[in-house]
Amino acid sequence: MKILGLQITNNNYKPMKSEGISRNARLLTSSAGCDTVSFGRQNNMQPKVSGVGLPAVQLHNDLRELKNIRNLPCVYCGQIMLPIADRNKIAAEIASSKGEDLIAN
Amino acid sequence: MKYLRGVKQNIAHSVIWAAKKNPDDNIAELLKKLAPRYKAELEADQLAILRKIERVIDKYPLSPEEKTAYQYILYDTNQWINNENDAEPFKRKEFLYQLQKVLDLPLFKNRQVVKKVLKKADKMPQSFESENAFIVKYHRRSPREISEQLFYDALSTIEHIKTRESGGKTESKNLAIACARCNNYVRNNTPMPKFIKDHPEVPDNIRKNLDAVWLIGQRVRTIRSSQVQNLNMQNQTNNPSYQRYLSALGASHKAYENYVRAVAQTFVNESGGALDLSEYIKK
Numbered sequence: 001m002k003i004l005g006l007q008i009t010n011n012n013y014k015p016m017k018s019e020g021i022s023r024n025a026r027l028l029t030s031s032a033g034c035d036t037v038s039f040g041r042q043n044n045m046q047p048k049v050s051g052v053g054l055p056a057v058q059l060h061n062d063l064r065e066l067k068n069i070r071n072l073p074c075v076y077c078g079q080i081m082l083p084i085a086d087r088n089k090i091a092a093e094i095a096s097s098k099g100e101d102l103i104a105n
Numbered sequence: 106m107k108y109l110r111g112v113k114q115n116i117a118h119s120v121i122w123a124a125k126k127n128p129d130d131n132i133a134e135l136l137k138k139l140a141p142r143y144k145a146e147l148e149a150d151q152l153a154i155l156r157k158i159e160r161v162i163d164k165y166p167l168s169p170e171e172k173t174a175y176q177y178i179l180y181d182t183n184q185w186i187n188n189e190n191d192a193e194p195f196k197r198k199e200f201l202y203q204l205q206k207v208l209d210l211p212l213f214k215n216r217q218v219v220k221k222v223l224k225k226a227d228k229m230p231q232s233f234e235s236e237n238a239f240i241v242k243y244h245r246r247s248p249r250e251i252s253e254q255l256f257y258d259a260l261s262t263i264e265h266i267k268t269r270e271s272g273g274k275t276e277s278k279n280l281a282i283a284c285a286r287c288n289n290y291v292r293n294n295t296p297m298p299k300f301i302k303d304h305p306e307v308p309d310n311i312r313k314n315l316d317a318v319w320l321i322g323q324r325v326r327t328i329r330s331s332q333v334q335n336l337n338m339q340n341q342t343n344n345p346s347y348q349r350y351l352s353a354l355g356a357s358h359k360a361y362e363n364y365v366r367a368v369a370q371t372f373v374n375e376s377g378g379a380l381d382l383s384e385y386i387k388k
Binding site: 066068069072074077078079080081083087088090091092094095096097098099102 | 107108110120121123124125127128129130131132135247248249251252253255256257258259260261262263264281282283284286287291292300304306307309310311313314317318321364
């Protein structure tokens with residue numbers, strides 16, 4: 001089998017799980033170029049990825065929480081900011097409302 | 106309305122004005138009704154930029170072939186802008202891409218003029234800074250897409266203080282929370298000293314942001330201490346899931362405080378001493 005110019009033989013094949021790290025986590029670390037992976041808390045064992053194209057694996061929890069806090073002023077222009085979930089909620093409300101509702105809100 | 110300002114606030118006012126006349130229409134239908142007037146204004150702005158490019162071409166001595174080629178470009182662009190066919194509207198990005206490709210040809214020998222023409226062309230109105238461009242661009246889109254774009258500027262995103270281009274890492278001390286507009290359009294890869302010089306309001310806003318984060322840390326401290334107190338009262342400390350529960354409460358106030366100190370230090374380092382945030386570093 002040949003992938004991206006690399007010859008892979010059956011002899012070299014080694015299941016990734018035997019190295020003590022799940023396949024998904026390994027893929028994430030290799031794509032992000034990091035050594036460690038942070039998993040979600042408690043039951044949520046999916047690796048978390050932030051919404052702005054950053055590898056979330058290196059971000060500390062505090063920063064992820066900050067990004068989701070409502071009404072934080074922007075560090076450069078001072079604009080009051082919205083988390084993406086809130087933005088989507090407002091957008092959905094506006095999209096489904098008629099002219100008279102827009103005036104009222 | 107508090108999440109909207111500048112151009113987006115003006116657009117919201119225009120939409121409300123149109124809604125008073127058409128109370129049964131949704132936001133997409135309202136934009137469609139507004140579009141013709143704004144399209145005329147946008148075309149006037151775009152043609153004014155073409156005239157500026159024309160002046161640049163007239164000012165410099167060019168070979169006859171070069172001059173003819175520029176005139177063809179201007180003529181085609183003029184036709185594209187005045188095009189009444191809605192299926193092929195004028196698109197700024199596509200125009201700039203095509204212009205760049207054409208001006209790379211060996212025919213255009215005077216590189217100084219090419220540079221000036223591209224600089225002028227780059228000033229074609231964009232939807233994030235021009236009310237006309239926003240309404241013309243989005244009047245064919247779905248209501249959901251329009252309203253998402255309307256609130257796009259206020260979206261909180263993660264910003265690299267030392268840009269990735271200049272080797273900034275993705276770690277907490279190099280990351281700040283900035284709105285999508287500043288992150289993607291205003292700062293881009295501008296070095297911090299130049300950015301502060303161009304935007305004198307930035308130091309005050311950095312302080313406001315750090316104050317807000319510090320305050321959140323203090324709130325977290327109060328909430329966590331009351332929750333931990335409740336757990337202690339119920340003799341839950343020996344419970345094997347106690348530590349796990351604590352971590353599930355979220356970052357401790359110390360994480361916020363350390364973050365504020367580290368980020369203030371990064372801002373000072375990046376600004377080359379132009380910023381004084383010692384009160385946060387020593388806090």
